[in-house]
Amino acid sequence: MPDIYTPSWYEEVKEAMNESASRLTGVPDGSFVVAIEIGGDGMSPYVDISGLRRFLIKIDQGKCQWYREIANKEEETELSNGGVNFRFAGPATAFDEIAAGLLDPIDAALKGLVKVRGDMRFLMRHSEHVKALLDAYSRNVVTLWPQGMPPYGVAIQPQGQEASSNISTSEITNA
Amino acid sequence: MRNTYDAIIIGAGHNGLTLGSYLARSGLDVVVLERRHEEGGGLATEELTLPGFLHNVHANYHTFVDMAPPVKDLEVRSHGVTYVRPEVQMASVYDDGTALVIHTDLDKTCESIARFSEEDAQTFRRLYLEAHGYVDLLLGTLMYQPPMSVKELTKALASFGIEDRSEFLGVKLRRESINWFLDKHFTNSKVKAHLAFHAAVCGYVNDLPGLAIGFPLLVGKIDNWHLCVGGSHRLAHGLWRDLARNGGVMISDADVVRIVVDKGRAVGVRLSDGTELSARKLVASTVDIEQTFLEMVDEDSIPSELRNKIGSGLAHQKWSLFSVHLALSELPHYEASSFDPDVDRAWVVNLGYGSTGELDSDWEVIRKGLLPKFPRPNAAVNSLYDPTDAPEGCFTGLLRQFAPYSIHGEGPAGWDGLSNWYAKQCLNTWERFAPNINDNSILDWAPYSPADIPRKIKNMVDGDWMMGEVSLSNMLDQRPLPELGQYRTPIEGLYLAGSTQHPHGFITFGPAYNALQVIADDLELDKWWNEI
Numbered sequence: 001m002p003d004i005y006t007p008s009w010y011e012e013v014k015e016a017m018n019e020s021a022s023r024l025t026g027v028p029d030g031s032f033v034v035a036i037e038i039g040g041d042g043m044s045p046y047v048d049i050s051g052l053r054r055f056l057i058k059i060d061q062g063k064c065q066w067y068r069e070i071a072n073k074e075e076e077t078e079l080s081n082g083g084v085n086f087r088f089a090g091p092a093t094a095f096d097e098i099a100a101g102l103l104d105p106i107d108a109a110l111k112g113l114v115k116v117r118g119d120m121r122f123l124m125r126h127s128e129h130v131k132a133l134l135d136a137y138s139r140n141v142v143t144l145w146p147q148g149m150p151p152y153g154v155a156i157q158p159q160g161q162e163a164s165s166n167i168s169t170s171e172i173t174n175a
Numbered sequence: 176m177r178n179t180y181d182a183i184i185i186g187a188g189h190n191g192l193t194l195g196s197y198l199a200r201s202g203l204d205v206v207v208l209e210r211r212h213e214e215g216g217g218l219a220t221e222e223l224t225l226p227g228f229l230h231n232v233h234a235n236y237h238t239f240v241d242m243a244p245p246v247k248d249l250e251v252r253s254h255g256v257t258y259v260r261p262e263v264q265m266a267s268v269y270d271d272g273t274a275l276v277i278h279t280d281l282d283k284t285c286e287s288i289a290r291f292s293e294e295d296a297q298t299f300r301r302l303y304l305e306a307h308g309y310v311d312l313l314l315g316t317l318m319y320q321p322p323m324s325v326k327e328l329t330k331a332l333a334s335f336g337i338e339d340r341s342e343f344l345g346v347k348l349r350r351e352s353i354n355w356f357l358d359k360h361f362t363n364s365k366v367k368a369h370l371a372f373h374a375a376v377c378g379y380v381n382d383l384p385g386l387a388i389g390f391p392l393l394v395g396k397i398d399n400w401h402l403c404v405g406g407s408h409r410l411a412h413g414l415w416r417d418l419a420r421n422g423g424v425m426i427s428d429a430d431v432v433r434i435v436v437d438k439g440r441a442v443g444v445r446l447s448d449g450t451e452l453s454a455r456k457l458v459a460s461t462v463d464i465e466q467t468f469l470e471m472v473d474e475d476s477i478p479s480e481l482r483n484k485i486g487s488g489l490a491h492q493k494w495s496l497f498s499v500h501l502a503l504s505e506l507p508h509y510e511a512s513s514f515d516p517d518v519d520r521a522w523v524v525n526l527g528y529g530s531t532g533e534l535d536s537d538w539e540v541i542r543k544g545l546l547p548k549f550p551r552p553n554a555a556v557n558s559l560y561d562p563t564d565a566p567e568g569c570f571t572g573l574l575r576q577f578a579p580y581s582i583h584g585e586g587p588a589g590w591d592g593l594s595n596w597y598a599k600q601c602l603n604t605w606e607r608f609a610p611n612i613n614d615n616s617i618l619d620w621a622p623y624s625p626a627d628i629p630r631k632i633k634n635m636v637d638g639d640w641m642m643g644e645v646s647l648s649n650m651l652d653q654r655p656l657p658e659l660g661q662y663r664t665p666i667e668g669l670y671l672a673g674s675t676q677h678p679h680g681f682i683t684f685g686p687a688y689n690a691l692q693v694i695a696d697d698l699e700l701d702k703w704w705n706e707i
Binding site: 084085087125128 | 305307308309310311312315316320321323327328330331334335336337340341707
């Protein structure tokens with residue numbers, strides 16, 4: 001069980017997304033890069049109040065090739081080869097809650113908590129694939145919260161993770 | 176005048192200028208040709224009554240400010256364009272002396288609605304907040320990208336489980352009318368009438384099936400109505416400045432009579448004075464489909480089937496707008512101000528529609544080519560928020576009444592004998608609700624009928640200020656025809672970028688912005704504007 005926003009956590013997220021994607025047909029051709037920007041909001045202990053954590057995800061033929069944290073815009077430009085295709089940006093609490101399975105990512109977008117930029121037509125045309133990736137991100141990874149999980153300071157477990165210490169990611173994914 | 180450009184754009188309305196600016200900023204050598212004496216198209220501001228009174232002849236309401244990407248991308252505000260967002264946006268005054276007021280402050284709006292129905296106020300708050308949450312997504316999905324099909328959209332909404340997540344959005348909206356939506360969610364007839372009236376002013380008729388799909392978006396921007404200080408033409412001038420600053424050229428009094436096609440490709444245009452201009456890369460038309468394909472293009476340049484479809488009649492709005500422009504010495508003081516004083520500060524006021532049934536009856540009459548016997552125009556007083564549009568101590572006024580383009584039995588020419596009389600009927604209605612608007616306070620007035628619309632702006636065929644019906648069968652990739660729904664045409668290098676295209680008329684910038692995406696793909700331009 002990896003800590004939230006650590007390299008081993010990204011790896012688990014990647015595996016969960018790919019496992020989910022492997023069950024789909026008609027995944028989008030080609031590769032694209034997704035940037036995630038998580039802004040400090042004074043509530044999440046994982047992002048400084050005025051800080052910004054940046055992540056990049058490379059998707060190729062529907063599968064996540066890599067998922068990593070980056071330091072700045074320059075690194076984003078370099079790693080994405082100058083072209084981010086989609087950007088999801090929002091406050092840390094929203095992303096923490098999504099990772100904890102407490103906030104549905106589609107609800108977050110509909111409520112404007114997470115802003116989405118990029119070719120919306122592409123996202124709509126590949127809605128099943130997008131939904132599968134988002135579901136995997138938010139539900140299929142067992143996460144540790146070393147500084148507390150949202151709502152911070154309250155000891156609750158996210159949906160589907162009640163017995164997380166005894167269940168592997170693949171078991172949950174297959175449930 | 177030079178004779179060769181990379182891009183020739185026909186029509187210097189806001190779409191033509193917007194497309195021209197983007198392309199000029201992309202390094203193309205651009206000319207925008209305008210048949211009239213000035214740029215702007217529907218962004219026309221003229222002294223229709225007395226000197227010093229600036230009247231917006233067509234476009235008055237700018238509801239996509241700060242939502243449409245070009246406003247930021249083209250730095251519109253740096254070119255002398257100033258917008259005001261009136262804090263009291265809109266109101267309805269009713270026959271019983273009551274009034275409903277829409278503010279930029281949601282709490283105040285809900286307080287106003289609650290005077291008619293507490294339940295409706297709560298529903299409106301939920302609807303507004305929900306719509307406000309996804310307005311960016313809807314704009315990005317439905318307005319500012321080349322359109323998807325209804326089928327694709329429906330599939331995506333189903334995949335994302337929108338119906339389970341949203342109280343107000345749903346796949347079934349694509350079959351339903353705004354009346355259906357209002358009846359499903361609201362209870363009070365006056366509240367429903369105001370919301371239906373607001374939709375109609377935006378071009379969305381409340382009784383047409385399928386338009387409910389756009390209603391949440393309309394509510395999401397119900398308080399985003401902006402006024403262009405100094406008149407709407409200032410926006411056209413600002414866009415022209417951006418074009419010029421980036422090396423583009425706008426030529427007025429340049430009447431394009433022919434799009435020159437060589438081996439299936441648009442290679443230039445010919446003007447009415449015989450001048451020929453060559454296009455190295457593209458020609459884009461922002462004028463109506465009829466002019467583009469039936470007048471400007473040789474008969475054998477497009478498939479006969481397409482030509483026949485266009486010739487047999489495109490879908491145009493079955494209604495238009497009758498306007499009365501006024502020079503006033505007083506601001507209107509509504510009797511309903513004793514019920515709600517804020518109505519006197521409302522930029523736009525619906526004079527009397529108190530139920531959706533009253534609107535429905537008028538649509539029925541208008542579709543028959545008749546005039547509603549008791550007009551219920553809407554009244555806008557721009558000077559409330561822009562004192563520069565009239566001499567000191569004076570004010571402009573604008574009455575707009577839903578009306579037919581073609582008078583039954585007489586055609587559009589029938590308006591010539593009716594305009595003054597009908598203007599007085601409209602003025603009588605205003606005086607009934609605001610008794611100080613009378614012969615003493617009206618310094619001058621000028622009617623502007625639906626028949627006058629295409630006389631000034633040829634694009635607006637049949638007085639259709641939306642340049643194509645807003646209806647289920649004429650939206651998204653079906654607008655204006657399935658063959659032309661993606662901004663390309665059967666003629667290589669000829670693009671469509673005017674309000675005939677998705678999304679529709681109004682000052683949306685959408686047709687130009689979306690055509691730009693297609694042109695950029697075809698010419699492999701760097702999409703510098705598309706910063707993700």
